[in-house]
Amino acid sequence: MQLDRVSLDLRSGTAWVQGGATLGQTYYAISQASNVRGFATGSCPTVGVGGHISGGGFGFLSRKYRLAADNVVDAFLVDAQGRILDRESMGEEVFWAIRGGGGGIWGIIYAWKIRLLEVPKTVTSFVVSRPGSKSVVSRLVHKWQFVAPKLVDDFYLSVSIRSAAVASRGIGEMNAQFNGFYLACMTHLNGGFIKGDRTKHTTSKLFYIHELQKNGDINMQQIRSSDNVADLFTKSPPIATFKRMVHKIGMQMLKDVLIRGS
Ligand SMILES: Cc1cc2nc3c(=O)[nH]c(=O)nc-3n(C[C@H](O)[C@H](O)[C@H](O)COP(=O)(O)OP(=O)(O)OC[C@H]3O[C@@H](n4cnc5c(N)ncnc54)[C@H](O)[C@@H]3O)c2cc1C
Numbered sequence: 001m002q003l004d005r006v007s008l009d010l011r012s013g014t015a016w017v018q019g020g021a022t023l024g025q026t027y028y029a030i031s032q033a034s035n036v037r038g039f040a041t042g043s044c045p046t047v048g049v050g051g052h053i054s055g056g057g058f059g060f061l062s063r064k065y066r067l068a069a070d071n072v073v074d075a076f077l078v079d080a081q082g083r084i085l086d087r088e089s090m091g092e093e094v095f096w097a098i099r100g101g102g103g104g105i106w107g108i109i110y111a112w113k114i115r116l117l118e119v120p121k122t123v124t125s126f127v128v129s130r131p132g133s134k135s136v137v138s139r140l141v142h143k144w145q146f147v148a149p150k151l152v153d154d155f156y157l158s159v160s161i162r163s164a165a166v167a168s169r170g171i172g173e174m175n176a177q178f179n180g181f182y183l184a185c186m187t188h189l190n191g192g193f194i195k196g197d198r199t200k201h202t203t204s205k206l207f208y209i210h211e212l213q214k215n216g217d218i219n220m221q222q223i224r225s226s227d228n229v230a231d232l233f234t235k236s237p238p239i240a241t242f243k244r245m246v247h248k249i250g251m252q253m254l255k256d257v258l259i260r261g262s
Helices: 021-034 050-056 087-098 134-150 204-214 239-248 252-262
Strands: 008-010 013-016 072-078 108-115 124-132 154-163 174-182
Touching: 013 021, 021 050, 021 154, 050 108, 072 134, 124 134, 134 154, 134 174
Parallel strands: none
Antiparallel strands: 008 013, 013 108, 072 108, 124 174, 154 174
């Protein structure tokens, strides 16, 4: 018995997730049932909901929907006396404690009842790596600290910093990897991506791209992941996709060109 079942009820917009399920299993079950529902947890699929939600649980949707624990509406808890308690029988104090107070402290979470969250059919995600010297990376991170909190709530932007030794594509001493996630197609950001009331006390040069977009000086276009030819140079796509992309950018083997030419 793995206690990893995820049972969804789309009508009430909730799901019971057993304490042994991983985030990956939870996301998968939700995605199989609906393409406009999601949940605000972390991005690592192997993490378990037992410890994750007990400690809060922060992820791509958290700027908009807060923590995973904030979206728990009920739970079954087995306490030290072996009693099985739901929200009503454990009381609001204990229910508050189990949502953020840490795993393995208040009892065993048999299952969480979570609120499913609204997500659009199309979202935008990106990963950008910027390797460089310590000063280059620290300048970027300094800038990120001002920009990230001022983005609209639908837009999540995190950065992780690694030494080049562990960074996958390190050129230079360090690497800053930016993970972005936007709850819509990027082209829908007509009004710009910075919240108007959040820019006070912040130098305007940090919002240069935002201003360009807002004024219509640059034109953002949607490129579906399957059509992103840039992936050819940064990822290892399946052979069929690789060939399609090679064809799309017009790349040819020199020997084929020479044979045709002669
Ligand atoms: C690769 C990786 C990526 C991560 N990414 C994120 C992220 O994006 N966002 C974020 O917020 N956190 C993230 N974390 C942190 C993660 O949420 C915590 O480490 C969490 O405690 C993991 O829970 P677990 O059940 O997988 O681990 P475990 O080590 O099994 O459990 C952690 C604690 O919770 C207890 N516990 C587990 N299950 C239950 C249960 N059913 N009832 C009661 N107690 C239980 C355990 O006894 C233990 O004390 C990440 C961790 C890793 C390893």
